[in-house]
Amino acid sequence: MMSNVTNLTQAQVAxxxxxxxxxxxxxxxLQNSNVTVQISNAAKALLKEATETPAQTAKEASAGxxxxxxxxAKEEAAVKAAEK
Numbered sequence: 001m002m003s004n005v006t007n008l009t010q011a012q013v014a015x016x017x018x019x020x021x022x023x024x025x026x027x028x029x030l031q032n033s034n035v036t037v038q039i040s041n042a043a044k045a046l047l048k049e050a051t052e053t054p055a056q057t058a059k060e061a062s063a064g065x066x067x068x069x070x071x072x073a074k075e076e077a078a079v080k081a082a083e084k
Contacts, residue, residue: 039047049067052060061068 057068057071061072
């Protein structure tokens with residue numbers, strides 16, 4: 001099977017691939033914008049858990065917090081795996 005191949009430079013390819021009706025627009029900066037962001041309770045809880053200290057996690061685990069217990073077990077398993 002034979003096909004025709006033409007030699008095109010990069011400039012020719014670039015000019016051929018641009019649509020003729022493309023217009024560039026610049027966005028205007030917002031002036032005097034006051035934006036209020038509200039964080040959900042679920043997001044606040046995730047942030048609290050993510051920034052929790054190991055001491056706090058251990059305290060919660062000893063008080064019966066199942067999530068903290070799972071995290072401690074996971075961390076202990078990782079330490080044991082790293083020792084091997």
